[in-house]
Amino acid sequence: MAKAAQKTGIVEAERHPALAGRNASAAHVTLTALEPAERISLRAPEASLAALSKALGLTLPKKPKTSTSKGGRTALWLGPDEWLVIDDAGGDLLADCAKVKQLHSAVGVSHRNVAIGVTGPGAETTLNAGCPQDLSLAAFPVGGCSRTIFGKVEIVLYRTAEDAFRVECWRSFSDYVFTFLSEAARDAAA
Amino acid sequence: MLLIRCPYCEEERPELEFRNAGEAHIARPTDIAAISDDDFEKFFFIRQNPKGIIYERWRHLHGCARFFNAVRDTVSDKFVMTYKAGEPKPSKLPGVSK
Numbered sequence A: 001m002a003k004a005a006q007k008t009g010i011v012e013a014e015r016h017p018a019l020a021g022r023n024a025s026a027a028h029v030t031l032t033a034l035e036p037a038e039r040i041s042l043r044a045p046e047a048s049l050a051a052l053s054k055a056l057g058l059t060l061p062k063k064p065k066t067s068t069s070k071g072g073r074t075a076l077w078l079g080p081d082e083w084l085v086i087d088d089a090g091g092d093l094l095a096d097c098a099k100v101k102q103l104h105s106a107v108g109v110s111h112r113n114v115a116i117g118v119t120g121p122g123a124e125t126t127l128n129a130g131c132p133q134d135l136s137l138a139a140f141p142v143g144g145c146s147r148t149i150f151g152k153v154e155i156v157l158y159r160t161a162e163d164a165f166r167v168e169c170w171r172s173f174s175d176y177v178f179t180f181l182s183e184a185a186r187d188a189a190a
Numbered sequence B: 001m002l003l004i005r006c007p008y009c010e011e012e013r014p015e016l017e018f019r020n021a022g023e024a025h026i027a028r029p030t031d032i033a034a035i036s037d038d039d040f041e042k043f044f045f046i047r048q049n050p051k052g053i054i055y056e057r058w059r060h061l062h063g064c065a066r067f068f069n070a071v072r073d074t075v076s077d078k079f080v081m082t083y084k085a086g087e088p089k090p091s092k093l094p095g096v097s098k
Helices: A002-008 A046-056 A093-098 A123-128 A171-189 B037-044
Strands: A023-025 A030-033 A038-043 A067-070 A073-079 A082-087 A105-108 A113-119 A145-150 A153-161 A164-170 B003-006 B011-014 B019-023 B053-059 B067-073 B079-084
Touching: A023 A171, A030 A171, A038 A093, A046 A093, A073 A145, A073 A153, A093 A105, A113 A123, A113 A153, A113 A171, A123 A164, A123 A171, A153 A171, A164 A171, B003 B079
Parallel strands: none
Antiparallel strands: A023 A030, A030 A113, A038 A082, A038 A105, A067 A073, A073 A082, A113 A164, A145 A153, A153 A164, B003 B011, B019 B053, B053 B067, B067 B079
């Protein structure tokens, strides 16, 4: 991107991450605004999955509420033909998908989403303040993921460890989600 | 809160993730321009609104975002069963005597 800007002489706009520098902690929970990542919203029929998995370098999960992770890339099952693929390692997901000839739709949503990390023994209680799902380990195991709601906002929830969740929400809702989580974290500590 | 079983997510999810989408199994006329106004009214506006078992479309909006069909009792508000969109109307309902 920077190279292209030099060539064309276009000055790149300065980007301000929505939750830059924000974090909060209570007795049992820590909230962190996670680093920006590459993301795509991927939709594809069954017949394209093998080719897409090969191009992305990880197997796309087919079972509801599951995810696969490999080399800094994570594919989250959202629906029967829908995935959210996140790359923390700086890879170019769109370029990888562009190589695939089979029918699919890959839309870059890197700047649409903002991720918040919720960690600590009170993470479940904190999230349950706004999320109606059963987040116990039996119902929502490590690696489990789901699109759901948090308060009045749609989020994608991904359990990275027994006491750690990644909350993906839309950028314009991130302030609401972070503030709600901070208050819930305070309540979870009480 | 009601727990509704999504046939695509294969588990029960809280009601807040779902939206009702009206009566199920209403076939759109193949040639909609050819039907009379009365027939169009019947297709477009007239719904059964029964007291008891109703077949409805629901959407798992804040989940897998898929439409599916559900059988619900309008008196007790209990969900009898849910099944994938496109599947035929179930002839036998579990736990319903009639």
